[in-house]
Amino acid sequence: AQSVSQHNHHVILSEAASLELGCNYSYGGTVNLFWYVQYPGQHLQLLLKYFSGDPLVKGIKGFEAEFIKSKFSFNLRKPSVQWSDTAEYFCAVNENRDDKIIFGKGTRLHILP
Amino acid sequence: DGGITQSPKYLFRKEGQNVTLSCEQNLNHDAMYWYRQDPGQGLRLIYYSQIVNDFQKGDIAEGYSVSREKKESFPLTVTSAQKNPTAFYLCASSIRQGAYGYTFGSGTRLTVV
Numbered sequence: 001a002q003s004v005s006q007h008n009h010h011v012i013l014s015e016a017a018s019l020e021l022g023c024n025y026s027y028g029g030t031v032n033l034f035w036y037v038q039y040p041g042q043h044l045q046l047l048l049k050y051f052s053g054d055p056l057v058k059g060i061k062g063f064e065a066e067f068i069k070s071k072f073s074f075n076l077r078k079p080s081v082q083w084s085d086t087a088e089y090f091c092a093v094n095e096n097r098d099d100k101i102i103f104g105k106g107t108r109l110h111i112l113p
Numbered sequence: 114d115g116g117i118t119q120s121p122k123y124l125f126r127k128e129g130q131n132v133t134l135s136c137e138q139n140l141n142h143d144a145m146y147w148y149r150q151d152p153g154q155g156l157r158l159i160y161y162s163q164i165v166n167d168f169q170k171g172d173i174a175e176g177y178s179v180s181r182e183k184k185e186s187f188p189l190t191v192t193s194a195q196k197n198p199t200a201f202y203l204c205a206s207s208i209r210q211g212a213y214g215y216t217f218g219s220g221t222r223l224t225v226v
Contacts, residue, residue, distance in 0.1 A: 009153065032212045044203065044217040051212075090155060094212045099163060100146065100171070101215060105155035 002027045004093050006104035013081055014112045021076040021107050023091030033074040034092040034101065035065055044090070050074065061085070083113045115140045117218035119204050124223045126191070126198070134189045134221045136204035144207040145187035146215065149173060149200045156203065162187055163210070191223060199225045 007022035025031065035047040048059025055067040065076045074091060091104040117138045126132045138145065144163050148156040158171030162181040176195025181187055187206075191198045201222050205215035 032214075034214055036217075043219040044205075044215075046214055049214055094210075098212070099144070099169070099210050100158055100161055102158075103148075103156040105153060 002093065002095055002102050004091055004102050004104035006089075006091050006107050008107050009105070010108045010110070012110045012112065015083055016080050019076070019078040019081045019085070019109070021089055021091075021109070023074045023076065023104060024072050025074070025091075025093045025102075026072065027093065027095040028072075030096045032094040033065070033067060034094070035059065035063070035074075035076050036090045036092060036103075037087050038090070038106075039087045047076070047089070081109075081111050083111045085109060086111045117204055117206055117216055119202075119218035119221050121221060122219070124221055126223060126225050128225055129193045131190055131192050132223065134191065134202055134204075134223070136187045136189065136218060137185055138187075138204075138206045138216075138218075139185060140206055140216060141184070142206035142216070143184070143209050145181070146205040146207070147171075147177075147179065147187070147189045148203045148205065150203055150220070151200050159189065159202075198223055 003026045005024045033050040036044045037047045038044045048057050050057045050067045058064045063078050088106045088108050090106045092101045094101045120135045146161040147159040157173050159177050160179040162168035178190045203220045204218040
């Protein structure tokens with residue numbers, strides 16, 4: 001069965017630090033990849049998505065992610081985090097236009113002011 | 114504005130009772146989904162529906178039931194057979210398949226007392 005692994009369950013950073021959240025998936029075929037964010041008390045929002053083309057995807061709020069097919073990875077990055085980035089981040093995968101999306105267990109990011 | 118409305122936001126249920134969570138969308142999306150979110154476990158798929166009057170079980174369907182009588186509505190019933198129903202429930206929709214990404218509702222927090 002397909003699975004999504006997020007390497008860190010909880011990350012604590014200071015403002016202005018650089019961020020990289022790891023995500024690996026298990027499916028070897030064509031995939032669509034997503035990062036969602038859940039700010040405290042808010043609903044899940046799409047940060048960015050990869051369908052095809054340039055493997056470096058830019059999303060909202062300065063986030064980007066790189067799809068490395070050979071490593072089955074889709075890591076999320078931000079050069080300089082802000083206190084407002086405190087949230088839970090979910091990596092998600094859709095395999096070969098399947099009906100559904102599989103989510104990772106999430107990474108809680110806490111930014112110290 | 115188009116979106117997904119989940120109600121109620123908070124729900125308390127006595128053990129042994131069935132309870133129904135509402136999910137309505139005005140996005141004209143074909144597909145709708147129910148996920149359960151527990152701390153440290155990410156989002157787990159309960160049921161999903163691609164078209165009216167049809168739905169499929171997800172990974173954790175036991176103790177739950179759904180209906181899809183209208184395109185806009187996808188209610189979830191948590192039955193007394195669900196052994197651990199206390200959780201945060203999220204409804205989502207997609208234009209057609211999961212490949213296009215989801216729009217999420219704001220969730221219902223169910224507590225069994």
